[in-house]
Ligand code: UDP
């Protein structure tokens with residue numbers, strides 16, 4: 001079964017959206033294989049967003065993701081990587097399709113509530129940053 005990495009970003013946690021977001025994935029039938037609340041350190045943030053180092057939004061992104069607790073998870077299902085990206089919607093909430101998480105709960109890219117891996121390689125790389133294999137259920 002395919003697996004992906006999802007994180008509810010600090011704004012989503014502060015606003016009490018964890019339950020709503022988990023419900024969307026559970027209703028779709030995806031299985032939560034690992035779940036934790038953590039404060040993302042500078043070091044974790046830098047690893048996670050390695051591909052964006054040097055971009056103009058990078059400092060703001062690091063500040064954002066380290067600004068409060070994050071809910072990190074591994075979820076499993078058929079074609080889950082691509083489907084979670086569709087359920088999340090486009091990076092910019094103003095361009096996200098109505099009914100997606102980002103369109104329903106966010107207004108700006110700098111506070112877009114959720115992260116989801118964009119490929120198999122990213123999913124495995126990101127899962128390994130946040131979880132030990134022993135923390136992930138079958
Ligand atoms: N981001 C931003 N400004 C930009 C582009 C991205 O603040 O111009 C933030 C936004 O929170 C986004 C994250 O950086 O979710 C990672 O960007 P990416 O392009 O990987 O988007 P995602 O994969 O999250 O849709």
Ligand code: MG
Nearest residue numbers: 115116117118
């Ligand atoms: Mg991305």
